[in-house]
Amino acid sequence: TRHDLNKPEHAALGNRLYGGDDSTRLRQEYLLGVGGIRVLKAIGEWPLKGLHLNEGHCTFAALEMISQGWTLAELSRRTLFTTHTPVPAGHDRFAWEDVEDVIGNLLPENVRTIDGCQESCSMSHLAIALAGQVNAVSNLNAWVASTMFEGTHIEPITNGVHHLTWTTPPMKEIFDEYLHGWRNDPAILAHAGKIPDAALISARQQARAVLRDLVHVSTGVELHEDRLTIGFARRFATYKRANLVFSDLERLRKIGTHKIQFVFAGKAHSRDEGGKQLIRDIFAGAEQVSDEIPVAFLEDYSMATGLAMTGGVDIWLNNPVRPMEASGTSGMKAAMNGVPNFSILDGWWPEACEHGVNGWAIGKAEDDRDDQRDVDSLYSVLENEILQAWSVGEERWAHLMRAAIATSARFTGARMISDYVRFYELFSHDEPE
Structure with a gap:
């Protein structure tokens, strides 16, 4: 103009x-x-x-x-x-x-x-x-x-998401080796069961290390290699409830002390005061649990940051008020990198979720807003299912990763x-x- x-x-x-x-x-x-x-x-x-x-x-x-x-x-x-x-x-x-x-x-x-x-x-x-x-x-x-x-x-x-843009370099390497032709036909990702545990775990370790380094350089927060890293990155609209996980800090400490860590990223609309308050709430919650549960907030929510997060966390958290999430492409990017989703059954997730197989559902697809009900479900699944699976070891987690990757084959830009x-x-x- x-x-x-x-x-x-x-x-x-x-x-x-x-x-x-x-x-x-x-x-x-x-x-x-x-x-x-x-x-x-x-x-x-x-x-x-x-x-x-x-x-x-x-x-x-x-x-x-x-x-x-x-x-x-x-x-x-x-x-x-x-x-x-x-x-x-x-x-x-x-x-x-x-x-x-x-x-x-x-x-x-x-x-x-x-x-x-x-x-x-x-x-x-x-x-x-x-x-x-x-x-x-x-x-x-x-x-x-x-x-x-x-x-x-x-x-x-x-x-759907563009598979070549939203797959981390380590994952591309193992896809090249075990899923021949996936670059031209991402539907081949459905055969992720061919990927051996050792190759998958090695690629994920590399992607996790990249995120830990990025977080440390950007925020000074030290993430631990042995802890479950939970990621949340998206536009901070109020219906997405970015601060929901901090609703009961004592319960969160009981569940996650020295077991989990969080990485957040995102931006609020310039005129969305509620969204800006969500970001302030995250910083406040992070400060109160930082000794037991590290929490980092990456302020530069760029495509590079998005790729590092969707490829480098262990769980992708999404807890909007159903049915306000139209689709939710960040979860598709995470799944493509072997990261299971942990989400309200909203947007794309009702079509994809196999609870306990490729990720986990929060709640039972209720359409009314009830923060207490949803956070109770979130805490319960995190404590009794996700952390239990994490504690079993790498072989159990590799099954989840392969299932997530196979699911992502149905949610690519090519299919769309x-x-x-x-x-x-x-x-x-x-x-x-």
Whole structure:
């Protein structure tokens, strides 16, 4: 936006992704949607065969395609809309007067009669009305989204992760040796049972050492090689309950003194005061148990940090309020590196969890928020199942790691793209007579 001919207020639109008022956000979404389509045309990527809208933020792209010559019927036939979150804040709403001021004659007739758009412009409802196909990013998320957008069929396409990006170097080496062809076909990870204990344990020890070094250099916290390392790294939204494990410090000490250690990482939205408080709570809890249970917080939550954590911890903890987690790709990355998940049955985990085999569930898939119930389950499973398995030794843990890796074969980016291709192929079909 910093073109010499732009007014100062327009030049500043690209300064910050999350910030500003509705006026700024609306104009940013105009740039993303309308501007994005016009850029594609300007660089010669034209004509477009179809349109895939991820969340409502880019909905104006659909309106621009009408301006470029698509009919409403053609737009419907060639557009897929993906909804990612049940969190209301993730679905932008703007006053109609402001929308009309920005996009003017791009609005179709009777737009204010669309379900969910009568009082204000809901970008997600508008996208669903324009798109012919709608999907969500896990089976559970599709069910939740169907209650948000009544009368709309929502197809589940569970997210996946790029296997080459999110596998640590030591794990890549053993996959190369024992799972030939996995780089081109990550479905081969399903045969992780071929990996011998010694090779798997050696690779995991290397990845764990990398994380211990990173934590020490970054925070000064000394992690112990013989203790179970529990990782938690994600955006610090309040529904994710990052501080849940510190709910009862005396019980946590009783369970985990000199047995467990934690590594946290993540960031809160700049305007999410609740998320910022979660981070403060973690530091407060860490200070109170640090003599018995080391707790580190990695502030630089970059992709490199994410890889070091998902590859270097022993357990991946996730305890959101069900069903608020749309998918949860960090857990997929952990599983791919042989790290079992320990999670509320939310997002992708209901599709993947084999309790005690490839990880553990917290609770019994309850949909109401009850922090006490969930932390009781968390402590109980940690004490009576996870630490018991850890104490048995490396052979028992290797079985868990292989099962986690095999599970990850169903949650790769390659599988996800193949699912989306089924929709993309419909874009080029001739309109039925």
